[in-house]
Amino acid sequence: MSEVCPAYAPFFGFAGVASSMIFSTVGAALGTSKAGIGIAGLGTFKPELIMKSLIPVVMSGIIAVYGLVVSVLIAGGLDPSKDYTLFAGFIHLGAGLACGFTGLAAGYAIGYVGDSCVRAYVYESKVFVSMVLILIFAEVLGLYGLIVALIMNTRATEARCS
Amino acid sequence: MSEQAKASNITEQTAKGGVLLKLIAFSLSLGIVPISSYFLSEKYVWNGNSNYAAITAVLAANVVLVVYIIVSILEDRPPSPSASTDRKKNE
Numbered sequence: 108m109s110e111v112c113p114a115y116a117p118f119f120g121f122a123g124v125a126s127s128m129i130f131s132t133v134g135a136a137l138g139t140s141k142a143g144i145g146i147a148g149l150g151t152f153k154p155e156l157i158m159k160s161l162i163p164v165v166m167s168g169i170i171a172v173y174g175l176v177v178s179v180l181i182a183g184g185l186d187p188s189k190d191y192t193l194f195a196g197f198i199h200l201g202a203g204l205a206c207g208f209t210g211l212a213a214g215y216a217i218g219y220v221g222d223s224c225v226r227a228y229v230y231e232s233k234v235f236v237s238m239v240l241i242l243i244f245a246e247v248l249g250l251y252g253l254i255v256a257l258i259m260n261t262r263a264t265e266a267r268c269s
Numbered sequence: 270m271s272e273q274a275k276a277s278n279i280t281e282q283t284a285k286g287g288v289l290l291k292l293i294a295f296s297l298s299l300g301i302v303p304i305s306s307y308f309l310s311e312k313y314v315w316n317g318n319s320n321y322a323a324i325t326a327v328l329a330a331n332v333v334l335v336v337y338i339i340v341s342i343l344e345d346r347p348p349s350p351s352a353s354t355d356r357k358k359n360e
Contacts, residue, residue: 158288158341165299165337172303172330179307180323239338253327257320 112192112268117185119196123203124182127256130207131174131249134214138167141218145225152229159235160228163221166246170210170217173253177206180260190268198263202256209252216245288344295337303330 142163149160181199185191224238306329311322 156345158291158344161292162338162341165295165334168296168299169330169334172299173327176303176307176323176326176330179304180319183319250327253323257323261320 109268111194111266112190116191116193116196117187119193120181120185120191120199123196123199123201124178124185125203126200127174127177127181127203127206127210130204131177131210131214132171134211134249135167135171135174136214137211138170138214138217138221139164142167142221142225145222149225149229156228160225162239163217163225163242166217166221166242167214169246170214170249173249174206174210177202177253177256180257184260184263190266192266192268194266195263198259202259202263205259206249206252206256209255210249213245213247213249213252216248217242220245291340291344295333295340299330299333302333303327 146157146160146164150157181203184195184199220238220241224234224241227234228238303326307322307326310325311317311319314325315321
């Protein structure tokens with residue numbers, strides 16, 4: 108093994124795969140659970156609004172999908188028969204962490220916004236539009252992390268061992 | 270409104286439109302559509318370029334989200350005039 112392609116380089120690559128999935132799932136779980144509390148509260152008063160009030164939960168699911176897509180993307184670039192430089196390992200770790208932590212932030216925001224907006228939606232129906240707008244802004248945070256992860260991943264195959 | 274009328278009103282409104290069926294359909298599509306679009310587009314559309322396939326998967330997931338929002342808004346639109354006239358007849 109050379110200095111540029113050490114044996115421990117795939118550790119960082121797989122750590123990127125894992126961290127992308129783990130942290131974005133934690134964010135999605137936070138969002139789903141916190142919004143679910145508000146939805147259960149709304150459901151006791153107005154069950155006909157349940158379909159609309161589940162929008163925060165769907166958006167939390169999309170955050171988890173972002174993490175899944177980045178994990179699959181990074182894992183697709185790991186191949187034991189090809190050169191794997193330490194450079195590529197660090198790139199994959201950075202991409203996974205970028206997507207994972209932004210997904211955590213986005214899920215956290217979606218949870219709190221979803222909970223309080225859904226509770227307010229019981230009393231005032233005009234809250235719905237502002238709830239969707241705020242949720243879209245919260246979800247775009249996760250999308251930024253995914254874009255950065257994609258941009259980083261395009262550089263991973265450019266380095267060579269020798 | 271009496272308790273029995275309230276309970277029947279709630280079950281009538283939730284039974285209309287098959288809310289559970291829609292939710293199951295959207296849950297399944299949110300799980301299946303992005304990852305399948307990733308692999309299928311990587312193989313057949315983008316000739317192995319995985320970054321474009323990831324963008325396609327993200328777009329597919331967001332399309333599912335937008336369709337869900339539209340369906341939930343459209344579900345609320347027409348109020349049920351038959352339910353309100355039934356309530357007036359019972360009282």
